[in-house]
Amino acid sequence: MASRPCIFYEARVADLFDDDSAPAPAANVPLAERLRPASLGEVIGQEHLTGPDGAIGRMVAAGRLSSLILWGPPGTGKTSIARLLADAVGYRFTAISAVFSGVADLKKAFAEAELQARTGQRTLLFVDEIHRFNRSQQDGFLPFVEAGAVTLVGATTENPSFELNAALLSRCQVLVLHRLDEAALEALLERAEAVEGRALPLDADARAALIASADGDGRFLLNQAEMLFAAGLNSALDTAALRDLIQRRLPVYDKDREGHYGLISALHKSIRGSDPDAALYYLARMLTAGEEPLYLLRRLTRAAVEDIGLADPQALVQCMAAKDTYDFLGSPEGELAIVQACLYLATAPKSNAVYTAQKDAWRSAKEHGSLSPPKHILGAPTRLMKNLGYGAGYAYDHDQADSFSGQDYWPEEMNPQTFYRPTDRGFEKRLAERLAWWNERRQQLQEGS
Structure with a gap:
């Protein structure tokens, strides 16, 4: 059986043609493709990354990229940023999609990158929907990223903490792309009108409703705009007429455009x-x-x-x-x-104690690094671990008086912390009483030991 072909793709429509094929006429190229930015400075809505003080802006200024994960909603410019990054620093750009590609495709991409590296040409490997690769496939990136054969730029709409291997994440910088706001979407429409040489056939309220319907997705907005340009309308549509035309319920906007x-x-x-x-x-x-x-x-x-x-x-x-x-x-x-x-x-009774506890705990975890838990609460599934003292001295709480041992569960290098501070409202009032009893009992047991 013939091996499965490597499926590479480029975002530009012209790349879909064979070398001896004529490029598609501009009129046949989708509007979103014609408006693809030609430089990082033209990327809309992600200035916190692409600006001179942003992570991407600093990398370009230094002329060297680190491996990245671009995390953001659809239609926010992840593919464009990856391509423009390669152009900005002179890297070879190669792209694959995790939806269509497998291990064989990755091996081919890595082999080509290593071959190019021998000539001094660095490769940016863009992997769209990288979260679609399973854990073993993600592990396949590690040796090539570590060796510098490729600079990996992965794009995902899913939380990388849940969808990507910790080992891969540790070798990449995660950059968060923002959902495009109203101003950014309006700028996209203005670019579209400039390319088309005419205004969209919408009154002010319908224009605002069209922008709101995109929900931060620039690609969706441009596709809707392209449909409106192609409709051959002779007069501007109001919100109701726009809703009927595109068959999508649109938000109703009042006089001050509250959206x-x-x-x-x-x-x-x-x-x-x-x-x-x-x-x-x-x-x-x-x-x-x-x-x-x-x-x-x-x-x-x-x-x-x-x-x-x-x-x-x-x-x-x-x-x-x-x-x-x-x-x-x-x-x-x-x-x-x-x-x-x-x-x-x-x-319901209100409390943000869980919210503040999370922020405090996350901050403490980052500050203290990878401290080991005390040995008495570590599992000891092997003889070596038992010999090293893992699990020694652990008191099983259900066997203690009041089902409470009062042992210290914090790393030895770290003092106990208090993150969760329940209020005196609702069920948390009972929790506060319970915690106070445990704290008093713990102190008594530790003083008596």
């Missing part, structure tokens, strides 16, 4: 402020304007863990139940479950 991000902020803060009626109003504004219900459920769930936490553990349960109910019933029936979750959150 997607303003409304979700208002919803979250109304919940935090324990105003159920205001929270329900903003929820209704977004649902009736066509906001994705699952997006709202994600934000409600975030509010449950950030602003309520253990003051009412059922808040998180309510949000997950609402998500399951919506998945089961769909719209409009399932939207009632979203309303119930929203009202539950707004009327």
Whole structure:
């Protein structure tokens, strides 16, 4: 059986043609492709990375790249940035997609990169959707990245902490791309109008609604704009006419253009402020304007863990139940479950103790590095580990008085820390009493030992 061909791809449409084929006429090239930036300075919405003080800007100034993971939503410029990075520092650019490629494709890419390296030509290997590679495939990158055969630039829409191997992550710098904001999306539309030589056939409200419907995705916005240019319209569309044309429900905008991000902020803060009626109003504004219900459920769930936490553990349960109910019933029936979750959150006791505990614990973990836990709480599955004292002296709490041993579980080089400070509200009041009893009992046991 013939071996599977290596599937390389380039973002430009011209690369899809054989060498002896004529390039596609400009009129046939998608608008998003024609507007692909020619330099890092033309990349819209990612100035925190591409600017002179950004991580990418500094690498280009130094003329040398480190391996990177570009993490961000769809349509934010990950592919363009990777290509322009290679151009900016004179690296050879090669791209593969984890959706279509396998181990054989990677081996071919690495072999070509090593061959080029012998001539002094460095290679930037761009891997789109890198999280689609499994763990063993990801491990295949390690020796080539370590040896400098390739500079890896991976693109992902998923959280790298969950989807990529720790070993690979440790060799790459993770850069977070922002969802394109309203100003960036407006700039994209203006570029599109300049290329087309005409304005989009939309009134001001419809234009704002089109931008909001993209939800930060520049590629989606340009595809919608291209459809509008091709429609041959003789007059400007209003919001209702635009909705009918593109068959997508669009947010309703009032006179001061209060949009997607303003409304979700208002919803979250109304919940935090324990105003159920205001929270329900903003929820209704977004649902009736066509906001994705699952997006709202994600934000409600975030509010449950950030602003309520253990003051009412059922808040998180309510949000997950609402998500399951919506998945089961769909719209409009399932939207009632979203309303119930929203009202539950707004009327629940509030605490951000879990949120602040997470921030403090994360900061401490970064500050103290890779300290080993004390040996008495380390597992000892082998004879060597037992001989080294692993597990020696561990007190099984269920065998102790009150099922509490009071042992020290912190690394020897680190003093015990306090991250979680429960409030006196809701269920956390009981937790505070329990923690206080444990702390008092621990002190007594340690003083008596």
